[in-house]
Amino acid sequence: MQLNLSTDIALRTLIYLGQKDAPATISEVSAAFDIAKTHLMKVVMTLVAQGLVISERGRNGGIRLARDAAKIRIGDVVQTMEPSMALVYCMRPDANETDCPLLPGCKLKKAFSKAQKAFLASLDESTLSDLLPTKPIRVKP
Amino acid sequence: MQLNLSTDIALRTLIYLGQKDAPATISEVSAAFDIAKTHLMKVVMTLVAQGLVISERGRNGGIRLARDAAKIRIGDVVQTMEPSMALVYCMRPDANETDCPLLPGCKLKKAFSKAQKAFLASLDESTLSDLLPTKPIRVKP
Numbered sequence: 001m002q003l004n005l006s007t008d009i010a011l012r013t014l015i016y017l018g019q020k021d022a023p024a025t026i027s028e029v030s031a032a033f034d035i036a037k038t039h040l041m042k043v044v045m046t047l048v049a050q051g052l053v054i055s056e057r058g059r060n061g062g063i064r065l066a067r068d069a070a071k072i073r074i075g076d077v078v079q080t081m082e083p084s085m086a087l088v089y090c091m092r093p094d095a096n097e098t099d100c101p102l103l104p105g106c107k108l109k110k111a112f113s114k115a116q117k118a119f120l121a122s123l124d125e126s127t128l129s130d131l132l133p134t135k136p137i138r139v140k141p
Numbered sequence: 142m143q144l145n146l147s148t149d150i151a152l153r154t155l156i157y158l159g160q161k162d163a164p165a166t167i168s169e170v171s172a173a174f175d176i177a178k179t180h181l182m183k184v185v186m187t188l189v190a191q192g193l194v195i196s197e198r199g200r201n202g203g204i205r206l207a208r209d210a211a212k213i214r215i216g217d218v219v220q221t222m223e224p225s226m227a228l229v230y231c232m233r234p235d236a237n238e239t240d241c242p243l244l245p246g247c248k249l250k251k252a253f254s255k256a257q258k259a260f261l262a263s264l265d266e267s268t269l270s271d272l273l274p275t276k277p278i279r280v281k282p
Binding site: 001002003004007008011012015016032033034074075078082084085086087088089098099100101102104105106107108111112114115116117118119120121122123125126130131132133134135137 | 257261276
């Protein structure tokens with residue numbers, strides 16, 4: 001039970017940006033988490049497309065949060081970033097009875113959908129603001 | 142957000158066994174879900190090792206549930222089968238500050254641990270017995 005690595009990176013990038021007063025560079029975030037720049041770039045592009053991060057060019061440019069950290073819900077970030085929320089086969093939109101003959105009367109999907117709602121509801125009790133570190137982040141030189 | 146394929150197969154194998162009066166063969170379960178026998182065998186070996194399934198040799202042998210379906214909790218099956226419950230990097234036992242400088246004061250782990258507990262608690266409200274199909278399973282010939 002693991003989130004996609006991109007979701008993990010997205011969460012940490014948002015926390016990094018949330019605890020910083022000035023815009024950050026891709027190089028800086030990449031170095032902080034020892035993540036390949038190409039992977040980070042893709043994650044940041046998704047965060048920009050989803051209206052969570054703003055990317056600004058220029059001398060004082062970089063990436064920063066698009067809105068107040070208190071207005072970014074963690075469950076929303078997970079749902080935005082995960083490529084699939086289908087925990088089990090029967091939650092997939094293309095699930096069919098040929099591949100799983102249990103489908104017609106099986107209650108697996110219902111149990112997992114309910115558990116996933118509980119998971120996301122719990123996460124949505126936290127905003128990005130709640131997750132920010134109490135101590136300033138020390139980034140290796 | 143997907144469970145490991147082995148967990149998915151384990152859940153469906155348990156449901157299959159739970160709705161059947163007689164022991165099932167590996168070939169039969171493999172055909173029912175169109176899953177490779179080698180993969181299914183590995184999953185069944187884990188289920189046997191975890192005391193969830195019994196494998197019996199002989200003419201009337203096969204695999205069957207080791208205990209009543211009402212005594213198998215779904216959250217327990219997920220925890221037993223998943224190779225890792227570390228949703229995000231900081232939940233891993235080997236998480237360290239060098240790889241993620243957020244660690245000392247970050248509250249990501251706490252939020253995700255809480256959400257995971259809510260997820261498993263919700264699943265544990267269901268036993269295997271609750272998930273069994275109301276209609277008998279039709280397996281393709």
